Amino acid sequence: MLYRESGQFKTNYKQDSAIFPILQDRIAIMFYLAVAFIVIPIFGSNFFIDSMMIPFLIFTLAAIGLNILTGYTGQISLGSGAFMGVGAYSAYKLVTIFPDTNVILLIVLSGFFAAGIGMIFGLPSLRIKGFYLVVTTLAAQFFLEWAFIRIPWLYNYNDSGAIEVPRREVMNVIVTGPEASSVTRYLIVLSIVVVMTWIASNLIHGRIGRSWMMIRDMDIAAELIGVRPLYAKISAFAVSSFYCGVAGAMMVFLWLGAAEVESFDSNQSFLLLFMVIIGGLGSLVGSYLGAAFIWMLPVVLRALPKLFGLDINTATVEHINFMIIGALIVFFLIIEPNGMARMWSMLKQKLRVWPFPY
Amino acid sequence: MFMKLATGTVALALAATLQMAPLSAAETLNVPSLTYRTGPFAGAGIPIANGFSDYLTMLNERDGGIGGLKIVNPECETGYNSQKGVECYEATKGDGALVYNPYSTGITLQLIPKAPVDKIPVLSMGYGLSATAVGEKFPWGFNYPATYWSQMSSILKYIDSKDGGIKGKKIGFIYLDVGYGKEPIPLLDALSKSMGFTVAKFPVGVKEMQSQSSHWLKVRKEKPDWMIMWGFGAMNATAIKEAAKIKYPLDHFIGNWWAGANADLDPVGEVGKGYIAANMSGNGTDFPAIQDVLKFVVDKGLSQVKDRSEVGKVLYNRGVLNAVVVAEGIRLAQKISGKAAITGSDMRDGLEAMDISAARWKELGFEGFTAPIKSTCKDHAGGGSIFLQQWNGSSWERISDLIPPMTDIVRPMLLAAADKYVADKPDWQTQACE
Incomplete structure (x- = not known):
């Protein structure tokens, strides 16, 4: 009823190729942003912001990073957890070496270190593909974990052996460290994630993104058209690792406050891969949906028994939680192998023609 | 339609989380537990969590709580995962939590900086950051009865008392290659010079915990006179089996207190006979207070233990010891503040005033259970004596008296470590002690 495009005419190419061609979508985006920037900071409880929103956004950013590599360029990676680690450790080094520099700037800068390391470990992708590449990225994972312990x-x-976040202020507001308020940290994370999502969207819809997708769909054809695999693949690794690196730095500085190597182990990489696959390969919305599914759902499920006043012991809740999440993953992948993003767009398509489907 | 759906979902999510803020219970003593009853270390996490909650339940059942107030012990499951640990902390700290016992070095490290801000002390009983023993630098952190460093010094003292001294011997140190396992190395290196022994180190990566043949091949080559192990979880049983395989004399193989539980040795059984481990909490159920736990909690079906025989095992009693210390801290806090419903700050003062003498242990129904614990403003590790126990093929037998640590060597190292921790944190909250 409301979600309908009748009467919305496109009179030039710019409108026709817009990312959100329908007015309602644009309103919805504004609405989400308003909720995220205004409603949640005012009404959200500390627990909601600290344990649900901040990690959700951070994992979303990492999932976008992995999605660029796996979803858009078709290079499966199991090293994303370690690339998050590179971002975290380089942010830690930067912040302790330059104590007076703006910490938010340093967090974003740390992404470049991750990008550099990512490019080095991306080099094998020029020669090997598919499962063999998975193995080399896994090697990157193990090597970097080793480096975080051994150096x-x-x-x-x-x-x-852990990195601990010192207190830093930006314009007299405490941004990192235990005294920083959750709302401050949340707003910083949110701003970084929104801006970087916007940049990712532009990259993907631009020339670079199209060359990535060409490599994904058929690399030989892409090469014949004139896409240089070296540039396309290495740039994908660089951008992807940059995103993961910034996410890792935010994870330590704006969420956990301290981290050991275990925070960046292969489980983390698998978790990100699950987010991307369940959310939808090659979709930015999918990264958000996947992160919400993998991170937020368990937190909500864990709180449910208490909400209904049931007294189940915590271990049982945890086991039930694992079973429900596992079953849901299987369920979603069976009804829609292309992930939740595809379901989302199908839902929108159905709404567009409702109540007269054809 | 779509908009409605979207707003509906968001509103629902918000409503759910707003309600999720736990109802604050005004007149109770809230001691949250961060448990790991699931995950790779559940074998250790379950008995600890059971011992801890059973003792507190016993106090509720037998004495009606402490100072007339019931103790509530909400559990939050971390699966030994630091990220979930922080989530649990955020979820439980709101309703007047008095103290946190993280039972994980990773979670402890994350909570230590938060403690002064939220005014909730962290009690990492015999684990975590050794430097928290320095009260001046860590007013909100406690790690009695002992640190990893003082424990290592006690073990070396024991070795020194056997086979004609430690001088000129070679000590092998096999450890889990993470922060926890590496922690005693500086002390080991320092003492090797002053006591005149050599050290051979055998790091075991987390992924190699269950395949240690290559490490023990190296041990065989190096031929150390004694082996010391800083292991955890699945690593322990594997190490003991491998040691037996290369015919290493097990009575010269000493584990720390995370490498000496029933769960570690049960799968080894007869093969592990002779293996020695450090401990700080008494074994068995021959203590009046533990009998009370059986009577008031386990027999009434209020416990989560599956079988009566789980009571009294090493890690169960470790959980009990932790609960006793917390309960005593609450009592002292009530005495100092003069009110029954205490806050986290009062609890901190109570923990700092901790003084459980041998007579007090007897009064509490734990005669001979562990060493006296006495904390001061300066010393948050309080005493630190441990004893050693030996596996006889089916259970543990205590084989030594309480061994005090080498305070003269450990203390300066702790001070240096605390200074280092605080050095790059200009705003760190410290306290002055006279």
Whole structure:
């Protein structure tokens, strides 16, 4: 009824090729942004912001990073957790070496270090594909984990071997460290994620993104048309690792407050891959949906028994949780192998023609 | 339609989370537990969590709580995962949490900086960051009865008392290659010079926990006179089996207190006979207070233990010890603040005033259970004596008296470590002690 495009005429190419051609979609985006930027900071409880929204956004950014590599360029990677680690450790080094520099800037800058490392480990992708590439990215994962343990310089020779976030202020507002309020951290994370999503969307719809997708769909044909695989693949690795790196730095600085190597282990990589696959390969909305599904749903499920006043012991809740999430993953992948993003767009398509489907 | 759907979903999500803020219980003593009853380390997490909650339940059943107030013990499952640990902390800290016992080094490290801000002390009983023993630098962190460093010094003292001293011997150190396992290395290196022994180190990566043949091949080559292990979870049983396979004398193989539980040795059984491990909490059920736990909690079906025989095992009693210390902290906090319903700040003062003498242990129904614990403003590790126990093929037998640590060597190292931790944090909250 409401979601209908009748009467909306496109009179030039720019309108025709817009990312959100329908007015209602544009309103919806504004609405989501308003909720995210205004409603949640005002009404959200600390727990909701700290344990649901901040991690959700951070994982979304990492999932977008992996989606660029896996969904758009077709290079499956199991090293994304370690690339998050590169971002986190380089942010830590930067922040301790330059204590007076704006910490938000340093967090974003740390993405470049991750991008550099990502490019190096992306080089094998020029020669090998598919499962063989998975193995080399897994090697990157193990190597980087080893480096985070074995190179004490990376964690400033701490006895604990962990990186701890110092207190930093930006314009007299405490941004990192335990005293930073959740709303401040949330707004920073949200701003970074929104801006980087916008940049990713532009990259994907532009020349670079199209060359990535050509490589994904058929690399030989892409080469014949004039796409250079070296540039396309390495740039995909660089951008992807940049996103993962920034996400990793935010994870430590704006969410956890301290981290050990275990925060960036292969489980993390698998989790991100699940987010991307369940959300939808090659879709930015999918990255959001996937992250919400994998991170937020368990938190909600865990809180449900208490909400209904049931007294189930925590281990049982956790086991039930695993079963429900597992079953849902299987369920979603069976009804829609292309992920939740595809379901989302099908739902919108159905709404467009409702109540007279054809 | 679509908009309605969208707004509906968002509104629902918001409503759900707003309600999720737990109802604050005004007149109770709230001691949340971060448990790991699931995941790779559940074998250790389950008995600890059971012992902890059973003792607190016993106090509720037998004495009606502490100072007339019931203790509530909400559990939050972390699966030993640091990210979930922080989530649990955020979820439970709201309703007047008095103290956190993270039972994970990773989670402890994340909570230590938060403690002064939220005014909730962190009690990492015998694990976590060793430097928290320095009270001046860590007013909100406690790790009695001992740190990993003081424990290592006690173990070396034991070795020194056997076979004609430690001088000129070679000590093999096999450890889990993470922060926890590496922690005692600086102390080991320092003591090797002053006590005159050599050290051979055998790091075991997390992924190699269950395949250690290559490590033990190296051990055989190096021929150390004694082996010391800082292991956890599946690593322990594997190490003992491999040691037995290369015919290493097990009575010269000493594990720390995370490498000496029933769960670690049960799968090894007869083969592990002679293996020694450090411990800080007494074994068995021959303590009046533990009998009370059986009577008031387990027999009434209020416990989560599956079988009566789980009570009294090493890690169960570790959980009990933790709960006793927390309960005593609450009592002291009530005494100092003069009110029954205490806050996290009062609890901190109570924990700092901790003084459980041998007589007090007896009064509590734990005669000979563990060493006296006495904390001061400066010393948050309080005493630190441990004892050693030996596996006889089916259960543990205590084989040593309480061994105090080498405070003169450990303390300066702790001070240096605390200084280092605080050095790059100009705003760190410290306290002055006279």
